[in-house]
Amino acid sequence: MTLSFDAALQAFAPRLPLAVGLSGGADSTALLLGCAARWPGQVRAIHVHHGLQSAAGAFERHCVDLCARLGVPLQVQRVDARHAPGQSPEDAARIARYKAFAVAAQAESAQGAIQSIALAQHADDQVETLLLALSRGAGVAGLAAMPAFWQRDGLDWHRPLLAVPGAELRDWLRARGQAWVEDPSNQDERYTRNRIRARLLPALEAAFPQFRDTFARSARHAAQASELLEDLARQDLAEVGDPPRIAGLQQLGRARQANVLRHWLRQAHQTTPSSAQLDALQAQIAACATRGHRIHLKVGRGFVEREGLVLRWYNP
Incomplete structure (x- = not known):
């Protein structure tokens, strides 16, 4: 009002x-x-x-x-x-x-x-x-x-x-x-x-x-939804680890996986992926079924790479 x-x-x-x-x-x-x-x-x-x-x-x-x-x-x-x-x-x-x-x-x-x-x-x-x-x-x-x-x-x-x-x-x-x-x-x-x-x-x-x-009411609804997503992301990150384990990420549904990846990148590395970058990263996570599978993707201001069983982000 x-x-x-x-x-x-x-x-x-x-x-x-x-x-x-x-x-x-x-x-x-x-x-x-x-x-x-x-x-x-x-x-x-x-x-x-x-x-x-x-x-x-x-x-x-x-x-x-x-x-x-x-x-x-x-x-x-x-x-x-x-x-x-x-x-x-x-x-x-x-x-x-x-x-x-x-x-x-x-x-x-x-x-x-x-x-x-x-x-x-x-x-x-x-x-x-x-x-x-x-x-x-x-x-x-x-x-x-x-x-x-x-x-x-x-x-x-x-x-x-x-x-x-x-x-x-x-x-x-x-x-x-x-x-x-x-x-x-x-x-x-x-x-x-x-x-x-x-x-x-x-x-x-x-x-x-x-x-x-x-419009203000819609913004308040979105703020409540965003708060819930943040709470869920914190819980999921605690489960998959920081840096996140690939196997743990693969156990999550696509929406929860995207949510926790955004949260990890934003909170741990102060960077935000584009929609296209996040889609590409999730496709690579889904395809990561062998030890030799390589992940090296531009994400936000830097790159996400596979390092053994986990994902790492770095800014060269």
Whole structure:
């Protein structure tokens, strides 16, 4: 069910002190104002300067001025968010941004200053993430979209606005006479997310007015299914071993075998196989009936090889 901004903020109960990721846009500006008013003296802000566009300076100035007016301490993190060959610019910027948030928070957490980080993604962002996952043929982990809460690097991470439509946040700011900075790259339809926002969301609004609620419900169902698959994969990996024994893998049905292989590669080696790579690996496992059968396949960022009775992954 979609919520008003005030209702979402009332339901938000982080461990304090809290850091808010502040881009300067409407969403994070609203989140910082709301949190600073609710927990005076317990809120910090972190701004990541990507340096990828001329407007970045205006974002930083907005954040500096806003935080000075609110009396909120601000950390500005400058990052190199240029993308590597084969990597999307959005992914590169996102990875750099999350690393910068963690570094900034941990720098203060060494003094016991930050317990939680709040990010301002909202209901429309969640729909866009789900549609992007569908467009890429994602499994249930991808269809779960963005979690509202997780823990990493000794910090609690929150997205308290996932049930709040983006328009609601802008209306809340306008009612208070609060300005924000518009990112000009949000209008660039070379980026898939921007095309979804400009073309698909208005069509969904017209055809299915409750789409934010129903899409969010589907994402929650996918998140529950993904959690169950993770639990099963951990159990199966404990049985087949790490590195996994080929004979143990052969005893599993194809779906469970694929599930445990993905889990092994992701957890032990931080790599993800494509569907084609996983199919090829499973075909080789099924065909592995003799001591001399050789397995050497490109999987994720490296290779899977047979080593005696087990599979090994390595990155040359």
